[in-house]
Amino acid sequence: MHRIQTDRMRFILSQISTMMIAGAVALTPGAMAQATDAGFGPGNPFYAPSTLPFHAPPFDKITAADYQPAIEAGIRQKVEETQAIADNPAEPTFENTFVAMEKSGRLIDRVMNVFNGVTGANMNPALQKVQDAEAPQLAAMDDAVHLNAKLFQRVSKIYEQRHALHLDAESLRLVEYDYQQFVLAGARLDEADKSALKKINEEEANLSTAFISKLLAATRDAAFVTADKQALAGLNDAQLAAAAQAARDRKVDGWVLSLQNTTQQPELESLTRRATRQALYADSWNRAERGGPNDTREIIARLAQLRAQKAKLLGYPNYAAWKLADQMAKTPETALKFMDAMVSAATAKAQGEGKEIQAIIDAQKGGFKLEPSDWNFYSEQVRKAKFDLDEAQTRPYFELNNVLQNGVFYAAHELYGISFKRRTDIPVYNPDVQVYEVSDADGKPLALWYCDYFKRDNKNGGAWMEEFVGPAKLLGTLPVVYNVANFTKPAAGEPALISFSDVTTIFHEFGHALHGIFADTEYPSLSGTSVPRDFVEFPSQFNEHWASYPAVFAHYAKHYKTGAPMPAELAEKIRKAATFNQGYMLTELLAAAELDMQWHTLGPDAPLQNPDAFETAALTKTHLLLSAVPPRYRSSYFMHIWGNDYAAGYYAYLWCEMLDDDAFQWFEDHGGLTRANGDRFRQMILSRGNTEDLARMYAAWLGAEPNIGPMLKARGLEPAKSSR
Numbered sequence: 001m002h003r004i005q006t007d008r009m010r011f012i013l014s015q016i017s018t019m020m021i022a023g024a025v026a027l028t029p030g031a032m033a034q035a036t037d038a039g040f041g042p043g044n045p046f047y048a049p050s051t052l053p054f055h056a057p058p059f060d061k062i063t064a065a066d067y068q069p070a071i072e073a074g075i076r077q078k079v080e081e082t083q084a085i086a087d088n089p090a091e092p093t094f095e096n097t098f099v100a101m102e103k104s105g106r107l108i109d110r111v112m113n114v115f116n117g118v119t120g121a122n123m124n125p126a127l128q129k130v131q132d133a134e135a136p137q138l139a140a141m142d143d144a145v146h147l148n149a150k151l152f153q154r155v156s157k158i159y160e161q162r163h164a165l166h167l168d169a170e171s172l173r174l175v176e177y178d179y180q181q182f183v184l185a186g187a188r189l190d191e192a193d194k195s196a197l198k199k200i201n202e203e204e205a206n207l208s209t210a211f212i213s214k215l216l217a218a219t220r221d222a223a224f225v226t227a228d229k230q231a232l233a234g235l236n237d238a239q240l241a242a243a244a245q246a247a248r249d250r251k252v253d254g255w256v257l258s259l260q261n262t263t264q265q266p267e268l269e270s271l272t273r274r275a276t277r278q279a280l281y282a283d284s285w286n287r288a289e290r291g292g293p294n295d296t297r298e299i300i301a302r303l304a305q306l307r308a309q310k311a312k313l314l315g316y317p318n319y320a321a322w323k324l325a326d327q328m329a330k331t332p333e334t335a336l337k338f339m340d341a342m343v344s345a346a347t348a349k350a351q352g353e354g355k356e357i358q359a360i361i362d363a364q365k366g367g368f369k370l371e372p373s374d375w376n377f378y379s380e381q382v383r384k385a386k387f388d389l390d391e392a393q394t395r396p397y398f399e400l401n402n403v404l405q406n407g408v409f410y411a412a413h414e415l416y417g418i419s420f421k422r423r424t425d426i427p428v429y430n431p432d433v434q435v436y437e438v439s440d441a442d443g444k445p446l447a448l449w450y451c452d453y454f455k456r457d458n459k460n461g462g463a464w465m466e467e468f469v470g471p472a473k474l475l476g477t478l479p480v481v482y483n484v485a486n487f488t489k490p491a492a493g494e495p496a497l498i499s500f501s502d503v504t505t506i507f508h509e510f511g512h513a514l515h516g517i518f519a520d521t522e523y524p525s526l527s528g529t530s531v532p533r534d535f536v537e538f539p540s541q542f543n544e545h546w547a548s549y550p551a552v553f554a555h556y557a558k559h560y561k562t563g564a565p566m567p568a569e570l571a572e573k574i575r576k577a578a579t580f581n582q583g584y585m586l587t588e589l590l591a592a593a594e595l596d597m598q599w600h601t602l603g604p605d606a607p608l609q610n611p612d613a614f615e616t617a618a619l620t621k622t623h624l625l626l627s628a629v630p631p632r633y634r635s636s637y638f639m640h641i642w643g644n645d646y647a648a649g650y651y652a653y654l655w656c657e658m659l660d661d662d663a664f665q666w667f668e669d670h671g672g673l674t675r676a677n678g679d680r681f682r683q684m685i686l687s688r689g690n691t692e693d694l695a696r697m698y699a700a701w702l703g704a705e706p707n708i709g710p711m712l713k714a715r716g717l718e719p720a721k722s723s724r
């Protein structure tokens with residue numbers, strides 16, 4: 001359960017603050033009008049809202065050629081509508097400004113929701129071409145909205161009068177939220193500062209791009225290469241074959257172990273020769289610090305400095321303060337305090353695990369002190385002795401369709417009263433996709449839900465949830481949401497027998513889906529999963545808990561042939577496995593999250609840092625410098641924070657975990673799987689999107705502030721003294 005999810009969520013709104021990216025094409029209504037409308041008319045399936053139930057996408061009519069003209073027309077429409085709102089000669093009102101903005105861009109939303117879905121799950125060269133061609137236009141469209149000074153004047157005016165306007169709570173939230181997004185993007189700056197910001201954003205984007213390409217090259221170059229097969233003793237045939245293939249691909253003799261992005265490497269748990277483990281580990285640890293053109297240290301030092309300067313320009317003491325302003329945690333101090341409170345429990349547990357490993361090393365007369373490169377090799381022995389779980393034994397109890405019907409749907413029915421009916425009349429983009437109609441307890445139609453679970457060559461990796469139609473009362477739309485995953489497709493006629501980790505993924509993604517399905521809000525911007533990063537994984541991770549909840553587990557974990565329940569000792573092994581190696585895993589996550597936060601709380605006047613010295617000091621200061629437990633990512637190869645959009649945001653994984661374990665504890669304390677509990681959670685959390693300050697929303701539901709105790713307990717850790 002406690003693993004870093006590979007899913008991704010796309011949020012238009014949460015990205016606004018980072019939208020002022022370099023190289024965007026300038027779009028003005030004048031320039032737009034010159035563009036041609038060729039190819040876009042009533043014959044295009046995106047021209048008007050779909051007439052299918054729930055406005056479901058007409059996949060039976062959409063062809064690859066329909067997207068580009070619809071996207072281009074949609075961008076034009078959105079820019080013109082925005083300009084019309086900004087140019088409105090009437091005094092600004094909530095209706096003619098905020099509501100008008102919420103109503104704008106119907107066409108671009110309609111087409112992009114579908115386009116994002118098919119490019120993620122069913123890509124082809126024609127779609128790829130459209131994506132490459134339209135990316136800069138889409139970025140420019142966002143700039144045309146959020147850097148529109150006239151529009152911001154109207155927004156500001158309403159914002160200043162907001163308390164005198166007698167707005168309802170959700171409308172007030174919309175005003176405050178939109179205003180904040182404009183301000184975070186730099187709308188309040190004067191022209192000189194705006195151009196300074198633009199320069200910083202450009203340099204930041206360029207450095208970030210350079211970091212990505214250097215790190216990719218560095219990671220490739222640092223792969224472990226050997227011509228000595230004996231050095232690879234311990235690897236199984238499949239691993240050896242992959243290593244031989246990697247060598248052939250690179251045109252070198254022998255075997256190549258390519259690196260994955262984390263510090264630890266998968267082969268380290270099986271390589272029996274210690275010298276090989278040490279060499280592979282060193283390759284991983286030093287990959288981006290070997291001097292030469294792909295050393296990333298200079299870039300990250302400059303990026304950290306630049307981001308601090310950007311924060312100062314925008315009126316914040318450091319980058320993390322700017323980045324967290326619209327998050328649930330709100331300030332870096334809150335996130336740091338949260339992490340600090342877990343350090344002693346995590347490191348104590350990790351040290352205990354280390355002692356257990358050292359005892360094995362000593363018993364085997366190893367004659368050395370445990371190093372990071374040894375950890376996985378010996379912890380695998382601990383796992384086999386104490387937590388061994390044979391997937392071949394468990395898979396027959398996890399037949400995909402049964403897990404869905406009798407596990408996922410069952411739990412949702414018990415908690416929320418909803419039911420599911422397969423719809424074979426709704427068109428899909430691939431025959432693997434299934435569609436269900438979701439109905440409320442009183443029979444009222446709630447949503448359409450699609451699932452697309454099997455791996456395909458033209459599908460992105462991982463698992464995710466998104467929407468084809470975003471729900472909003474203002475627009476009269478109900479949710480049309482989908483889940484995608486990458487499970488192995490069985491041969492025709494065979495059942496899909498999945499692992500417990502796959503089961504957890506289904507529950508996880510369905511938790512996101514419920515957040516969309518239950519959305520009951522007026523405005524699309526504040527609806528469903530349109531919430532900050534440190535909240536969005538809460539409903540999904542919370543839903544994972546039901547996968548192992550005894551009454552739910554017993555309802556679905558049945559042998560696919562005989563229908564017999566899973567033997568109790570096997571079920572117990574699954575439950576116990578969740579606490580294996582948790583001290584190590586939490587410590588490596590905390591170390592990475594602390595590094596992220598320490599880098600991004602540097603002040604604007606701090607000099608360029610030496611990354612190695614900075615990293616050691618940061619880990620020492622936070623009591624996370626453990627000789628055998630390195631951070632999950634070293635600063636020099638921390639892609640999330642320098643290359644992707646997770647700067648000052650890596651803590652969010654742990655933060656959401658605190659929320660989901662804490663919330664589940666509340667359920668346990670109040671009778672567990674009951675309609676009363678489910679309905680209350682739906683009403684106070686799942687249906688509410690981002691319509692209230694999320695810390696307040698959560699506290700109102702729980703009756704208290706979030707507590708880290710249940711999270712530590714779930715990981716098998718002793719709560720630290722500083723927790724409640």
Ligand SMILES: [Zn+2]
Nearest residue numbers: 005007537540
């Ligand atoms: Zn997720």
